[in-house]
Amino acid sequence: MHTRMLGKGGLEVSAIGMGCMGISYGYGPAMDKAEAIKLIRGAFERGVTFFDTAEAYGPFTNESLLGEALAPFREQIVIATKFGFKNGEVTQGLDSRPEHIRAVAEASLKRLKTDCIDLFYQHRVDPDVPIEDVAGTVKQLIAEGKVKHFGLSEAGAQTIRRAHAVQPVAALQSEYSLWWREPEKEILPLLEELGIGFVPFSPLGKGFLTGAIDAATTFAADDFRNVVPRFNEESRRANAQLVEALGHIADSKGATRAQIAIAWLLARQPWIVPIPGTTKLHRLEENLGAALIELSPQDLATIEAALQQIQIVGDRYPAHLQQRVGR
Secondary structure (H helix, E strand, O other), rough: OOOEEOOOEEEEEEOOOOHHHHHHEEEEOOOOOHHHHHHHHHHHOOOEEEEEEEEEOOOHHHHHHHHHHHHHHHHEEEEEEEEEEEHOOHHHHHHOHHHHHHHHHHHHHHHHOOOOOOEEEEEEOOEEEEEEEHHHHHHHHHHHOOEEEEEEEOOOOOOOHHHHHHHOEEEEEEOOOOOOOOOOOHHHHHHHHOEEEEEEEEEOOOOOOOOOOOOOOOOOOOHHHHHHHHHHHHHHHHHHHHHHHHHHHHHHHOHHHHHHHHHHHHHHOOOOOOOOOOOOOHHHHHHHHHHHHHHHHHHHHHHHHHHHOOOOOOOOOOHHHOOOOOO
């Protein structure tokens, strides 16, 4: 596995990371603990050195799981976690007050079984706390040796610029994929200007781009996709043409849809590090295989031409969650 740099502060990670949320939270029942540890360690054995979690995933259980799974090779990997929700509960709203950031850092350090958080993201921008205060608090934690690098998630351009002026931002984590290209308008040019890395979550469109989901698919009762407009039956039926087009391109390269979707992200910029998530080892291996796929300029032009003919249907978040992004 090749490595990439996030930001200008020396944060080196595997070109493809592992998003760990779905192991514990968001996409139906949590994995069996022993199987989850086996999967996480399997990722490391296959070259993954970048693992993404958050106190809100569970809440708390995902961090504890990673702490245990990654303890044997802690010095060889990078762990990213996040702060920003009251009591670690997404449903309770935002809280990025300095004292809360500090409390989350201390608790996360214990759960992760480490003395330093490699990358500490603000999970969502808190409109009640100036971003300068957030960045300043993380800057202090870095000075104290409790955090190495500062990150933001789903932040808007103005917020990124203001935060970066106080404490250099190593990475922005936001959704980006073949079916959500909004960051290309304003965010990617800004990140390039400032030298900030980009960590796309949901690089496979929350599973849709793999071709494993169609109009007839049903989700578990506690699966987040049940409330996402882009995943209602009508939207899934309409968006099937994107999966079909991706399949044609994948077949021509002897690859899978998932591999082409991830390879496309890797080809966008050398400072982009996607973090696909999975609960299955064979899917993990498939995802990592994307690092071996070289998309030529002609391949990229073919993908671009196909996308131009397709209108993606459905919002990516329900309205109440959309309010939290892009600030």
